[in-house]
Amino acid sequence: MLAHYGYKDGSGDYFIVIDTDKCDGCGECVTACPYGVLEVGEDENDPFREEPVAKVTEDHRKKIKYSCAPCKPTSGKKPLPCVQACSPDAISHSW
Amino acid sequence: MEKEYWRWPESRWTSSDIDWKTGDIISAGVDVGSVSSQAVVLVDGELFCYSNYRTGSDSPESAQKVMDKALEETDLTLEKIHHTVGTGYGRVNVPFANRAITEIACHARGANFMYGPSVRTILDMGGQDCKAIHCDEKGKVTNFLMNDKCAAGTGRGMEVFADLLSIPIEEMGKLSFKVEKEPEPVSSTCVIFAKSEAVGLLRKGWPKEKVLAAYSSAMAHRVVELLERIKVEKDFAVTGGIAKNEGVVKRIESELKIEALEPQHDTQIAGALGAALFAKALVEKERGLR
Ligand code: SF4
Numbered sequence: 001m002l003a004h005y006g007y008k009d010g011s012g013d014y015f016i017v018i019d020t021d022k023c024d025g026c027g028e029c030v031t032a033c034p035y036g037v038l039e040v041g042e043d044e045n046d047p048f049r050e051e052p053v054a055k056v057t058e059d060h061r062k063k064i065k066y067s068c069a070p071c072k073p074t075s076g077k078k079p080l081p082c083v084q085a086c087s088p089d090a091i092s093h094s095w
Numbered sequence: 096m097e098k099e100y101w102r103w104p105e106s107r108w109t110s111s112d113i114d115w116k117t118g119d120i121i122s123a124g125v126d127v128g129s130v131s132s133q134a135v136v137l138v139d140g141e142l143f144c145y146s147n148y149r150t151g152s153d154s155p156e157s158a159q160k161v162m163d164k165a166l167e168e169t170d171l172t173l174e175k176i177h178h179t180v181g182t183g184y185g186r187v188n189v190p191f192a193n194r195a196i197t198e199i200a201c202h203a204r205g206a207n208f209m210y211g212p213s214v215r216t217i218l219d220m221g222g223q224d225c226k227a228i229h230c231d232e233k234g235k236v237t238n239f240l241m242n243d244k245c246a247a248g249t250g251r252g253m254e255v256f257a258d259l260l261s262i263p264i265e266e267m268g269k270l271s272f273k274v275e276k277e278p279e280p281v282s283s284t285c286v287i288f289a290k291s292e293a294v295g296l297l298r299k300g301w302p303k304e305k306v307l308a309a310y311s312s313a314m315a316h317r318v319v320e321l322l323e324r325i326k327v328e329k330d331f332a333v334t335g336g337i338a339k340n341e342g343v344v345k346r347i348e349s350e351l352k353i354e355a356l357e358p359q360h361d362t363q364i365a366g367a368l369g370a371a372l373f374a375k376a377l378v379e380k381e382r383g384l385r
């Protein structure tokens with residue numbers, strides 16, 4: 001499943017997308033993220049999934065644009081720590 | 096009492112041809128939303144009864160009330176129900192629930208039952224959030240997005256207008272088509288700004304219908320933008336309170352160029368229905384049947 005966490009507002013689309021079919025719940029992204037945006041736990045949207053899955057914490061869902069801003073310099077694209085840490089390539093960002 | 100323009104009427108229903116006593120698995124789902132709550136009871140996966148009732152300030156109490164309402168005209172009692180799943184924003188506050196499952200999962204499951212396995216895209220517009228869900232033929236979520244940051248595209252946004260224009264929410268859809276020509280949508284997507292824009296238009300002498308039309312199309316456009324992110328695929332179904340507002344639904348359909356499926360039953364029960372279906376599946380799992 002593609003889980004979109006975030007929102008759309010007047011200034012744009014701010015979503016972190018987790019591909020739960022690729023995610024194995026290893027938690028590397030959680031360790032890599034300097035701002036505690038991600039967590040690993042029960043898949044709230046698939047009650048029959050046994051393995052844990054990565055998700056954006058409740059706290060950050062409504063302010064993700066700001067939470068992730070320090071990782072996204074306006075000039076020069078650096079790889080994002082969360083995306084880089086994930087070897088199955090399960091994380092993407094919409095902005 | 097002051098007239099409440101913005102609330103959908105409450106409802107309840109009992110099947111005339113199911114005898115719960117002959118049932119093997121009796122399961123229930125309770126959806127505690129921000130504005131209204133619903134309870135659904137299934138007997139062996141068939142719809143037995145449901146109710147749709149207002150949410151009070153206290154979630155556990157609202158959950159109890161809506162369940163009592165559902166059981167009211169039946170001789171079934173809470174103790175006879177094998178498994179109950181809570182969902183909705185107050186899902187962890189359903190005292191008699193065995194488990195909580197998100198609205199995303201429940202709406203997909205509920206829409207699959209309500210509209211059939213051909214449903215791929217579901218739009219749920221609730222009181223305070225808007226969800227776009229893509230699911231497979233079993234009602235399993237394959238892609239979702241939920242916007243609960245702002246009121247645009249939610250029931251709350253419509254309520255503000257019902258109040259502002261003093262038009263009962265049930266009549267807003269029809270009224271919004273009583274315009275000779277579709278006006279330009281209001282430019283603000285934010286409800287607060289849209290409201291002040293509307294006040295300005297009313298002052299300029301726009302009739303209520305025209306203001307309503309301009310707002311309904313702005314809201315439809317906003318929702319279509321969200322749907323496009325998860326990619327719309329046929330068949331398309333709309334659940335939640337706004338499904339009852341044809342003024343918004345028809346405008347979404349014409350923008351998407353896809354018609355939404357014709358709903359059966361109260362569209363607000365989709366979440367509770369999905370929860371009850373999960374409750375049944377959980378009993379089957381417990382009994383080693385799946
Ligand atoms: S972009 Fe930075 S702050 Fe945002 S989730 Fe990734 S690592 Fe965390």
Ligand code: SF4
Nearest residue numbers: 023024026027029086
């Ligand atoms: S690093 Fe990738 S696979 Fe591991 S938990 Fe995070 S998203 Fe899932």
